[in-house]
Amino acid sequence: MDIINPATEALITTLEGDTAASAQKKYEQVRQGQPAWSQTPITERIATIARFSELLKNQADELAATLTQEMGKPLNQAHNELNGARGRIQYFVENSEKWLAEEVVTEEEGLVEKIAYEPLGVIANISAWNYPYLVGVNVFVPALIAGNAVLYKPSEYTTLTGLKIGELLHQAGVPENVFQVVVGGGKVGQALLELPLDGYFFTGSNRTGHYIYETVAPKMVPCQMELGGKDPLYVPNDNANVAKTAQAAAEGAFYNNGQSCCAVERVYVHQAIYDEFMEAFTQEVQQFKLGDPEEEGVFIGPLARQEQIAVLEQQVQDALDNGARLLTGGKKADRTGYYFEPTVLTNVNHQMQVMREESFGPIIGIQRVADDEEAVALMQDTDYGLTAAVYCDTQEKAKEILAKIDSGTAYWNCCDRVSATLPWSGRKKSGFGSTLSYQGIRTFTKPKAYHLRVMNNN
Numbered sequence: 001m002d003i004i005n006p007a008t009e010a011l012i013t014t015l016e017g018d019t020a021a022s023a024q025k026k027y028e029q030v031r032q033g034q035p036a037w038s039q040t041p042i043t044e045r046i047a048t049i050a051r052f053s054e055l056l057k058n059q060a061d062e063l064a065a066t067l068t069q070e071m072g073k074p075l076n077q078a079h080n081e082l083n084g085a086r087g088r089i090q091y092f093v094e095n096s097e098k099w100l101a102e103e104v105v106t107e108e109e110g111l112v113e114k115i116a117y118e119p120l121g122v123i124a125n126i127s128a129w130n131y132p133y134l135v136g137v138n139v140f141v142p143a144l145i146a147g148n149a150v151l152y153k154p155s156e157y158t159t160l161t162g163l164k165i166g167e168l169l170h171q172a173g174v175p176e177n178v179f180q181v182v183v184g185g186g187k188v189g190q191a192l193l194e195l196p197l198d199g200y201f202f203t204g205s206n207r208t209g210h211y212i213y214e215t216v217a218p219k220m221v222p223c224q225m226e227l228g229g230k231d232p233l234y235v236p237n238d239n240a241n242v243a244k245t246a247q248a249a250a251e252g253a254f255y256n257n258g259q260s261c262c263a264v265e266r267v268y269v270h271q272a273i274y275d276e277f278m279e280a281f282t283q284e285v286q287q288f289k290l291g292d293p294e295e296e297g298v299f300i301g302p303l304a305r306q307e308q309i310a311v312l313e314q315q316v317q318d319a320l321d322n323g324a325r326l327l328t329g330g331k332k333a334d335r336t337g338y339y340f341e342p343t344v345l346t347n348v349n350h351q352m353q354v355m356r357e358e359s360f361g362p363i364i365g366i367q368r369v370a371d372d373e374e375a376v377a378l379m380q381d382t383d384y385g386l387t388a389a390v391y392c393d394t395q396e397k398a399k400e401i402l403a404k405i406d407s408g409t410a411y412w413n414c415c416d417r418v419s420a421t422l423p424w425s426g427r428k429k430s431g432f433g434s435t436l437s438y439q440g441i442r443t444f445t446k447p448k449a450y451h452l453r454v455m456n457n458n
């Protein structure tokens with residue numbers, strides 16, 4: 001496998017990927033190690049994960065540099081991601097014992113009823129490249145703490161980061177026969193679908209997620225999908241901070257080059273404040289610095305995948321062909337690397353791809369709406385259901401609007417954020433199942449219901 005730096009298009013290194021045969025070997029290894037791991041006291045498993053988090057901190061500079069070199073996110077955003085991952089790990093370290101402890105639900109004369117949370121066994125974690133630490137930690141940390149063994153397949157676009165994660169988990173004390181990194185792309189991922197695993201946890205595109213779900217269905221094992229999004233943000237005519245809102249919306253749309261499943265992908269603004277918003281938003285976007293992601297102050301690095309440039313060019317062209325107006329950007333940047341200029345389109349509508357299909361890049365369409373009803377109808381007009389945001393002064397108005405939106409996450413005066421204490425879940429084409437929060441701890445277990453009755457000897 002060639003590992004390419006998307007900012008320079010230079011070869012970083014070449015390494016051997018796994019094959020179906022080597023994946024099978026790794027499977028046998030972790031199948032063999034899982035029982036003993038599930039027998040270790042949970043406090044030990046948690047302590048191991050805490051040591052892993054310490055190692056992430058001690059090696060943050062090297063890990064951030066590797067992440068930036070292989071997928072192009074600005075260095076400070078790579079550091080932010082590592083810090084975010086440590087915050088999430090801390091949540092699991094502090095809360096897993098409580099949510100995985102046996103639960104006595106009935107204790108009567110001669111009868112006890114209780115629930116035990118047992119690990120699933122050996123699970124596959126097939127992961128994505130946009131936040132490899134964050135989306136990985138969502139799965140393999142609670143899975144390991146619950147006593148599972150994990151076959152972890154990082155995206156082929158962040159292989160080096162995936163290997164580092166494996167190395168540090170082993171250094172922290174996770175046995176080699178409990179966690180194994182499976183290196184490669186779709187073909188190797190496909191090999192995992194053929195193995196007799198006890199669960200599949202996927203983060204990636206709807207297309208691949210759909211394929212995986214139908215392929216593993218005959219196994220009748222737990223399967224969770226964290227897929228894409230087309231997340232809307234609405235600004236009603238109840239907002240005394242339009243400029244601040246525009247800044248927050250621009251950050252939500254362009255952070256990580258828009259390569260975030262919960263990035264703001266559509267913006268609707270009430271007609272009364274539309275011009276003021278557009279002015280502030282475009283100004284904000286035009287001051288984003290595009291450049292070398294290792295350089296201080298750069299906000300827009302290269303896209304991780306060269307193929308995405310054509311997708312974005314197509315969305316811009318389709319929008320312009322249908323009457324949209326280009327306010328800034330609109331094309332591949334004229335420099336080495338997979339760079340696309342931060343792009344703002346207005347006069348857009350739902351006949352355009354840019355308002356319907358995931359962009360996963362530095363491009364946004366902003367649509368003027370007459371009133372809240374029109375905004376709700378447009379926000380709901382989507383195949384996705386990941387997040388939705390409303391920026392306004394009165395919480396009641398926000399909650400009234402958000403209650404009508406079919407999404408797993410709702411934001412009032414914030415966006416593009418994931419919290420360890422809340423379930424992270426998608427609906428419709430955004431997938432199903434929850435990670436994070438107490439739900440995301442029990443996701444990697446199966447309940448055993450104990451009915452314990454004293455045999456009365458009279």
Ligand code: TXE
Pocket residue numbers: 126127128129130131135153154155156184185186187188189190191193203204205206207208209211212226227228229260261262358360426
């Ligand atoms: O996805 P792919 P990408 C989504 C985001 C975007 C996509 C980008 O919306 O659409 O992910 O990630 C492996 N059998 N999210 O392009 O191609 C592949 O090797 C088994 C949403 O990487 O779907 C990689 O490891 N595995 C998310 C993984 O699947 C296969 C956050 C994903 O690859 C396979 C991040 C196959 N046949 C990205 N083909 C969220 N909601 O949190 C590919 N893979």
